[in-house]
Amino acid sequence: MTDDDLAFKALADKTRRFLLDLLFTRDGRTLGELESELEMTRFGVAKHLRVLEDAGLVVTRRSGREKLHFLNPVPIRLIHDRWIDKYTERPAAALADLKHQLEANEMTATTGTTVQMYRVYIRATPQAVWDAITKPEWTVKFGYQAPVEYDLRPGGAYRSLASEAMKKAGAPDVVIDGEVIEADPPRKLVQTWRALFLGEDFTRLTHEIEDGGDGVCTLTVTHDVTGAPQTAAQAAGRIPEAGGGWAQVLSDLKTLLETGRPLYT
Incomplete structure (x- = not known):
């Protein structure tokens, strides 16, 4: 399976898209923080996060005893660069807008995301x-x-x-x-x-x-x-x-x- 296949598969699920939205709003969250936003077991959330990690859409790092999850917009950018420019139809514009939103993610001192x-x-x-x-x-x-x-x-x-x-x-x-x-x-x-x-x-x-x-x-x-x-x-x-x-x-x-x-x- 290619990198593009993994990214498209990961984005096809609404729960995984919601997890990306959560990380877009505030990056660097723990599994527990993400689980609290969903009516789903911890195991279920972890499984979705693993799919996002395998697709490169989420990157993790350790901070003490905690594992933090970060949104990685690079696969979205690669999809845009390799596919979107080939088309001009409205459905393509929707993906381009998603890419723009991900890249426009701005950190501020008030959010605590640094x-x-x-x-x-x-x-x-x-x-x-x-x-x-x-x-x-x-x-x-x-x-x-x-x-x-x-x-x-x-x-x-x-x-x-x-x-x-x-x-x-x-x-x-x-x-x-x-x-x-x-x-x-x-x-x-x-x-x-x-x-x-x-x-x-x-x-x-x-x-x-x-x-x-x-x-x-x-x-x-x-x-x-x-x-x-x-x-x-x-x-x-x-x-x-x-x-x-x-x-x-x-x-x-x-x-x-x-x-x-x-x-x-």
């Missing part, structure tokens, strides 16, 4: 994924097509420079900056991240790359905006219009590494 997680499976080596994230000759080919500068050692500087298109739109020469906290190539990169175009505080960004075997690796991006003002939280989930957001950036990255061509030019 972490976003994204996961994508890429048919490439961990080194290829690492290079695509950290080398300017790659970052200009996908996402918002901005060259990056990394000093890959603890305390080293990070800068994302404006593309020519962004400069023409009035963007500053440096649009995002930060500092490397941990660099373990090609497995893990932890850094601070600040959107200078918003004039906001530093947040924490983590890339984790795992070799899944058979030529496929997993890339998990975690953006923690704990303590950041609302606009910084928004920036964590939505990079400027040239890039669209983490879901779109990761979809573009996957396509580039698997086909040699980006989705957007």
Whole structure:
């Protein structure tokens, strides 16, 4: 069964769609919190969550003794990029609206939701994924097509420079900056991240790359905006219009590494 098949199967069930709606409203919930919203046994809710996890629509992580569940919009983005653009009928527009709603998920200090997680499976080596994230000759080919500068050692500087298109739109020469906290190539990169175009505080960004075997690796991006003002939280989930957001950036990255061509030019 393909990734698209798993996503379509998971979305076909109204209970699973409701669980995604709950996580869209407030991310990072425990099984108990989700169970309280449904007239269903704990086992039944766990079974639905497992289907969503298998489809990549939900990502989990441990926080102490608790297992937290996060909405992952990347499979929705991939469905949109691979299928929706082929059609213009109204039913297709409905899926596009769903994708827009998922990507527009904005975290605020009042909701208590301070972490976003994204996961994508890429048919490439961990080194290829690492290079695509950290080398300017790659970052200009996908996402918002901005060259990056990394000093890959603890305390080293990070800068994302404006593309020519962004400069023409009035963007500053440096649009995002930060500092490397941990660099373990090609497995893990932890850094601070600040959107200078918003004039906001530093947040924490983590890339984790795992070799899944058979030529496929997993890339998990975690953006923690704990303590950041609302606009910084928004920036964590939505990079400027040239890039669209983490879901779109990761979809573009996957396509580039698997086909040699980006989705957007």
